Amino acid sequence: MTIRVAIAGARGKMGSEAVKTVCNRDGMELVAALDYKHVGESLAELEMFPPNLDVPIFTDLTQLITETNPDVLIDLTNPQSVYEHTKVAMLHNVRTVVGTTGFTDEQLEELTVLAKENKIGCIIAPNFAIGAILMMKFAKEAAKYMPNIEIIELHHDRKLDAPSGTAKKTAQMIAEVREERKQGHEFEEETMVGARGADFEGMRIHSVRLPGLVAHQEVLFGGDGQMLTIRHDSYNRESFMGGVMFCVETVMTLEELVYGLENIL
Numbered sequence: 001m002t003i004r005v006a007i008a009g010a011r012g013k014m015g016s017e018a019v020k021t022v023c024n025r026d027g028m029e030l031v032a033a034l035d036y037k038h039v040g041e042s043l044a045e046l047e048m049f050p051p052n053l054d055v056p057i058f059t060d061l062t063q064l065i066t067e068t069n070p071d072v073l074i075d076l077t078n079p080q081s082v083y084e085h086t087k088v089a090m091l092h093n094v095r096t097v098v099g100t101t102g103f104t105d106e107q108l109e110e111l112t113v114l115a116k117e118n119k120i121g122c123i124i125a126p127n128f129a130i131g132a133i134l135m136m137k138f139a140k141e142a143a144k145y146m147p148n149i150e151i152i153e154l155h156h157d158r159k160l161d162a163p164s165g166t167a168k169k170t171a172q173m174i175a176e177v178r179e180e181r182k183q184g185h186e187f188e189e190e191t192m193v194g195a196r197g198a199d200f201e202g203m204r205i206h207s208v209r210l211p212g213l214v215a216h217q218e219v220l221f222g223g224d225g226q227m228l229t230i231r232h233d234s235y236n237r238e239s240f241m242g243g244v245m246f247c248v249e250t251v252m253t254l255e256e257l258v259y260g261l262e263n264i265l
């Protein structure tokens, strides 16, 4: 069976890589792209894609679904659009693989309920790179023994959300095994706002944004006279594509929402 795939955000850094990957993948067909503005009738008209890539572009998701009948929508857009896309797709019985970050906890909760009610598969993966999943899993394990933790995530300077979805997910996974605790000492004071980063149950999260970076994260564990560092680096967007393909294939077998690749690997 060929999986019919649509991509929202196809012109973007991740979306364009996903277009390439889906087109080269046996057992998948790219049937449509979703954009929020009219950039042409077909991907073939865009300079960044080969002139024979005759894949229609839609600005309306419902119309895209009605006319091209995709099995899976991959969303690689932005925090403002992703919730609505995922919801509309689910309500039209289209499975979703979501890489876009920046969901609120309430949105995640609502989509979880909606997926269950409609018995429709959805995977929301804050990070598709296998190395990043392992970094999060190892960090969760280390936190059982070393609960004083600071997370430093480093990304390119076009990123919209901070902290990154990966940093948030890392903190959530660690929180499953670490009791909330204040780190440092009670007299600590910020003399410049933000100096100590964001506070997640006492762990601190720091977001670095610089040109030249792609996606990187360090989790630092401090102990008496020692420090453990767990680090992952994505040097390009190909690093995410194995995970995207795995999710497209896996979501076809699901009837619920899964948040995080670590739950299905």
Ligand SMILES: NC(=O)C1=CN([C@@H]2O[C@H](COP(=O)(O)OP(=O)(O)OC[C@H]3O[C@@H](n4cnc5c(N)ncnc54)[C@H](OP(=O)(O)O)[C@@H]3O)[C@@H](O)[C@H]2O)C=CC1
Residues within 6 Å of the ligand: 008, 009, 010, 011, 012, 013, 014, 015, 034, 035, 036, 076, 077, 078, 079, 081, 098, 099, 100, 101, 102, 125, 126, 127, 128, 129, 240
């Ligand atoms: N889960 C993972 O492993 C990864 C997740 N990400 C996440 O994926 C998302 C995309 O990242 P990235 O590719 O770097 O970002 P880009 O800004 O490069 O790409 C986003 C694309 O989506 C388009 N877009 C915006 N709104 C809509 C909409 N409503 N419908 C259709 N297209 C839309 C943008 O158009 P325009 O530019 O014209 O506004 C742009 O082309 C981010 O949330 C990022 O955090 C990134 C890397 C890995």
Ligand SMILES: O=C(O)C1=N[C@H](C(=O)O)C[C@H](O)C1
Residues within 6 Å of the ligand: 101, 126, 127, 128, 155, 156, 159, 160, 163, 164, 165, 166, 167, 214, 215, 216
């Ligand atoms: O915006 C990005 O680039 C990335 N976003 C995801 C996140 O917020 O964690 C995944 C990866 O870090 C790249």
